[in-house]
Amino acid sequence: MNGRLITMEGLDGSGKATQTKLLCEALSQRGVMLRRISFPDYAEPSSTLAKMYLDGAFGTDPNAVNAYAASSFYAVDRYASYVRHWRQDYLNGSLIVADRYTTSNIVFQLSKLPKAQWESFIDWVQDYEYGKLGIPRPDLTVYLDMPPEVSQKLMEARYNGDENKKDIHESNVAYLRECRESAAYAAERLNWKVIHCAEGENPKTVENIHAEIIKKIAEEMPFYVSI
Template identity: 55%
Template sequence: MSGKLIVIDGLDGSGKSTQAKRVADALTQKGIKNMLISFPDYEKPSSALVKMYLSGAFSENANDVNAYAASSFYAVDRYASYMTVWRSFYEAGGVVIATRYVSSNAIHQMCKLPNTEWDSYLSWLSDFEYEKLGLPRPDRILFLDMPRDVADRLIESRYGGDMSKKDIHEKNTAYLRQCEQTAAYAAQKENWTVISCAQAGAPRPQEEITAELLEKIIGDLSC
């Protein structure tokens, strides 16, 4: 019996990793065994092409790297992780909490295409990762909706203003604005659960966001 796969995704600076860790810890405290995974899996060789891409090895401008090629870099990393890290746990009925997943390609790669091609890209992405590669479909995708101006301030505080620490996505504010549009489109088209993460121009308290996430997730686990 397959387990549950819950994805927490969002734009850069939305707090995905923080919230995924908080959710996993809360589930553990409730006696719900779970596994926390994150993509890209930078600790594994499977992320080599992703690291080359984000470091600017192919181009300093993310838009110069073909959307389908870049998507495949991330997809292969996910496939390797599934086959070697979490497949057995998931297939035995385990609860898997993923920071980023196939949804991240929709957010960060679809923006490189004209909006007239967005639907065909989403169809290709679903077929490629879920059907051709055989990755599990998530039971729910929770999208952390953090306004770009708030997220930008959080990214700046993360790196202490040191631009050299940013990847080619984080350095390109125009690209990140494009990602806002594709994220909103994919969230509506793919029925993601959108969690508002800011109020009055400031981030909501972490514990409030965690509580909202847990309410949705525990409801899924009880089904």
């Protein structure tokens, strides 16, 4: 029996890595056979074009690379990772927990297009990656909704205030705000489970967010977690 795939989505600095790690630890403790993956797969050469794009090799405005081109950079990286690293585990029944996935193309590229084209872009992304490339469709997507104003503060702490360390998405708050809007649209349309990660100007605690995620998993996938 195929395994299952949970994807953790959110804007830059919203806590995906932090929460993916905690979720995997909690599920492992419950005896769930799982594998944690993350995208872009920076350790592999397949992430080269995504890296070039984020480093500004095609222009420092995210809009310099159209939604379909940028999506292709990320999609081939996922294909390579699937085939080389986690297909076997997935086919053998493991749970795969991904920090970003195809869902990131929807969050970050949709905002480059006029709203009238959002529907057809989402259809294209899903048909391309799940249909044509043949990588698995997520069983559950958890969307960490954190206002960019709040995540910017978290990232500043991470980069010790060095603006130069930010990539072309991270340093563009206006772009991230637009992405938050397109993500809200996608969450509704694709039934993502939204976790509100901030109260006013402050992030909720890591532990509280984790507890909310566990609650969602228990609701949606009771065979992994019962609370």
